[in-house]
Amino acid sequence: MQREVGSLPLAPALRTRLVAAGFQTAQDLLETGPCGLSKEIGISKEEALEVLQVVRQECHGDAARTAGASDATRKCTALELLEEEQAQGFIITFCSALDNVLGGGVQLTKITEICGAPGVGKTQLCMQLAVDVQIPECFGGVAGEAVFIDTEGSFMVDRVADIATACVQHCQLIAEAHQEEDHLKALETFSLESILSHIYYFRCRDYIELLAQVYLLPDFLSEHSKVRLVVVDGIAFPFRHDFEDLSLRTRLLNGLAQQLIIIANDHKAAVVLTNQMTTRIGQSQSTLVPALGESWGHAATVRLIFHWDNSQRLATLYKSPSQKESTVPYHVTSHGFRDVQPPAVTQNAEDTEMNPRKRPRREEEK
Amino acid sequence: MVVLRVGLCPGLSEEMIQLLRANGIRTVVDFVSSDLEDVAQKCSLSYKALVAVRRVLLAQFSAFPTNGADLYEELKSSTAILPTGSPSLDQLLDSGLYTGEMTELMGAPGSGKTQVCLGIAASVSLGLKQHVLFLDSTGGFTASRLYQMLRAQAQAEEEQAALQRIQVVRVFNIYEMLSALQDLRDRLSQQVVSSTGPLKMVVIDSVSAVIYPLLGGKQSEGLAIMMQLARELKTLAREFSLAVVVTNQVTRDSSTGALKPALGRSWSFVPSTRVLLESKEATWEKATTQRVASLVKSPRQPTGIQVELDIG
Numbered sequence: 001m002q003r004e005v006g007s008l009p010l011a012p013a014l015r016t017r018l019v020a021a022g023f024q025t026a027q028d029l030l031e032t033g034p035c036g037l038s039k040e041i042g043i044s045k046e047e048a049l050e051v052l053q054v055v056r057q058e059c060h061g062d063a064a065r066t067a068g069a070s071d072a073t074r075k076c077t078a079l080e081l082l083e084e085e086q087a088q089g090f091i092i093t094f095c096s097a098l099d100n101v102l103g104g105g106v107q108l109t110k111i112t113e114i115c116g117a118p119g120v121g122k123t124q125l126c127m128q129l130a131v132d133v134q135i136p137e138c139f140g141g142v143a144g145e146a147v148f149i150d151t152e153g154s155f156m157v158d159r160v161a162d163i164a165t166a167c168v169q170h171c172q173l174i175a176e177a178h179q180e181e182d183h184l185k186a187l188e189t190f191s192l193e194s195i196l197s198h199i200y201y202f203r204c205r206d207y208i209e210l211l212a213q214v215y216l217l218p219d220f221l222s223e224h225s226k227v228r229l230v231v232v233d234g235i236a237f238p239f240r241h242d243f244e245d246l247s248l249r250t251r252l253l254n255g256l257a258q259q260l261i262i263i264a265n266d267h268k269a270a271v272v273l274t275n276q277m278t279t280r281i282g283q284s285q286s287t288l289v290p291a292l293g294e295s296w297g298h299a300a301t302v303r304l305i306f307h308w309d310n311s312q313r314l315a316t317l318y319k320s321p322s323q324k325e326s327t328v329p330y331h332v333t334s335h336g337f338r339d340v341q342p343p344a345v346t347q348n349a350e351d352t353e354m355n356p357r358k359r360p361r362r363e364e365e366k
Numbered sequence: 367m368v369v370l371r372v373g374l375c376p377g378l379s380e381e382m383i384q385l386l387r388a389n390g391i392r393t394v395v396d397f398v399s400s401d402l403e404d405v406a407q408k409c410s411l412s413y414k415a416l417v418a419v420r421r422v423l424l425a426q427f428s429a430f431p432t433n434g435a436d437l438y439e440e441l442k443s444s445t446a447i448l449p450t451g452s453p454s455l456d457q458l459l460d461s462g463l464y465t466g467e468m469t470e471l472m473g474a475p476g477s478g479k480t481q482v483c484l485g486i487a488a489s490v491s492l493g494l495k496q497h498v499l500f501l502d503s504t505g506g507f508t509a510s511r512l513y514q515m516l517r518a519q520a521q522a523e524e525e526q527a528a529l530q531r532i533q534v535v536r537v538f539n540i541y542e543m544l545s546a547l548q549d550l551r552d553r554l555s556q557q558v559v560s561s562t563g564p565l566k567m568v569v570i571d572s573v574s575a576v577i578y579p580l581l582g583g584k585q586s587e588g589l590a591i592m593m594q595l596a597r598e599l600k601t602l603a604r605e606f607s608l609a610v611v612v613t614n615q616v617t618r619d620s621s622t623g624a625l626k627p628a629l630g631r632s633w634s635f636v637p638s639t640r641v642l643l644e645s646k647e648a649t650w651e652k653a654t655t656q657r658v659a660s661l662v663k664s665p666r667q668p669t670g671i672q673v674e675l676d677i678g
Binding site for chain 2: 003004006007008009012015021022023024028031040058075076077078079081082084085086109110111247250251254255257258261262264265293294295297298299300301303318319321322324325
């Protein structure tokens with residue numbers, strides 16, 4: 001119960017006044033009472049009451065924890081966590097090589113960041129995941145809903161409709177092959193309309209809207225408790241232009257990252273972010289690195305970097321707490337995000353150019 | 367700077383406090399540093415009573431000197447060296463992690479800090495059978511990876527017990543972290559043995575993730591909170607003989623372009639040992655599990671020593 005005054009979540013001016021007046025622990029504050037407090041520091045009685053309320057909340061939070069109530073806090077042994085993790089599902093990406101590299105797919109309760117040059121397929125993967133999260137459990141999905149926060153305006157509904165139709169067809173083929181009861185029952189609710197109606201779309205035009213949206217997201221998620229995926233497409237875009245104060249940018253980005261981690265953890269959702277690439281000019285050469293600086297690199301738990309190798313798209317797992325780093329090729333087809341077909345099939349050449357919004361890559365731009 | 371209150375010591379009564387306050391003596395420091403004869407005259411209080419109160423206050427609030435030999439004996443009996451599970455890292459740290467001290471691991475994203483922390487937790491829990499408290503602020507703690515590491519080292523049936531000895535608390539902002547540490551201190555000082563057991567190590571991954579949202583911009587409260595955290599960690603380490611391991615980020619120096627540890631110069635005085643983790647290859651295009659650990663700050667070894675680690 002000997003919580004230091006300096007460590008309580010109060011306004012900084014108030015904290016300095018309390019410390020200057022000689023209060024050291026929370027116990028001192030509680031003993032003084034609101035009248036004494038307002039006289040000592042020179043604040044109004046209402047403010048003193050508020051301060052004491054905050055202190056009481058913190059101290060009772062501590063007491064509840066020592067008494068053993070572990071539901072409100074996030075405390076458990078590693079064994080319990082292991083059991084939780086093994087029971088958790090993954091969101092598959094329909095590219096089995098990438099799923100293997102990720103250890104089964106995009107993990108829930110973790111932040112995954114996708115970095116890549118323009119046109120390499122980041123938004124395609126995000127749209128694919130928004131559809132895949134809704135796959136019913138009997139087909140191996142998590143049966144959840146998706147929140148899509150768009151800052152660049154690159155979300156195309158007709159493309160999502162194509163991907164969703166292909167996904168439904170895929171599930172229908174599986175159901176026909178296996179002929180099981182729950183497969184057919186699930187297919188009744190898994191259709192194009194239901195998929196599209198369970199993707200909640202938000203459009204944010206600048207960083208203030210984005211911050212507001214993310215800070216309001218917990219309330220939204222407690223109403224829509226089936227959401228298992230939050231996609232922020234283009235987290236770099238609002239922060240990269242017109243920011244004079246770089247230390248403010250770092251501070252805001254880190255606050256955003258912590259808020260997203262809290263959302264991922266409390267609501268058991270996967271958070272997927274897309275980032276841009278920037279050039280770092282070194283002594284003799286320049287390399288492409290993910291944007292937003294070094295400190296942002298620590299925000300995501302899993303980092304995927306998409307890049308080109310001549311005309312083949314490659315995905316590299318760069319940072320992961322449980323998987324080894326490796327690189328796999330992938331394709332973006334008219335059905336969505338897929339594996340690379342073996343070279344015998346002629347589909348290869350046409351499918352790489354299937355994304356009509358982005359201009360095709362030319363050889364000399366490496 | 368403790369305010370004079372009724373319960374502080376037996377001789378201090380309410381009227382005495384009011385009289386003292388009327389003459390400008392509000393805190394213990396004021397009382398102890400004032401001339402008692404003067405005070406006795408001005409406040410019309412008995413000199414003997416004031417001297418008695420001062421003796422009690424000094425006994426309660428001032429620090430006692432100890433001599434070096436006693437300190438050495440105490441340290442010898444209470445300090446333990448915990449092996450990290452990786453012989454090359456032990457060699458770097460002069461045979462392991464010392465209790466009573468704070469060790470910091472820093473590195474760029476993907477350099478292996480969480481992996482090394484998991485490895486250390488696994489080694490202490492499995493090898494020494496001690497309890498470990500893991501404070502996770504980034505969401506990077508993956509129990510299945512920890513299980514994989516334990517399986518590689520242990521015989522059958524020991525992994526379950528080892529996993530139960532590692533307690534994980536997820537704290538995502540600085541106030542939650544401070545209350546978790548306060549909670550730990552309460553439990554240790556009351557010696558509640560039930561769930562904690564003989565706790566020997568606290569791992570915090572990472573400390574910069576909770577402090578960064580408060581630093582920068584134009585406000586300076588971040589530094590104050592950071593130092594609160596530092597003081598809390600060091601007191602925990604020293605008083606209860608724990609080894610504290612923290613991880614930190616690196617940022618890029620704007621003028622020279624070199625990588626430097628995050629959280630600035632104030633934090634650089636806090637940990638006693640600092641280890642920098644780097645990947646052997648410079649770019650992300652070549653994937654590897656080899657890492658290089660270099661000693662950046664140490665009270666015992668010369669800095670600049672490098673060893674190679676495999677986090678695979």
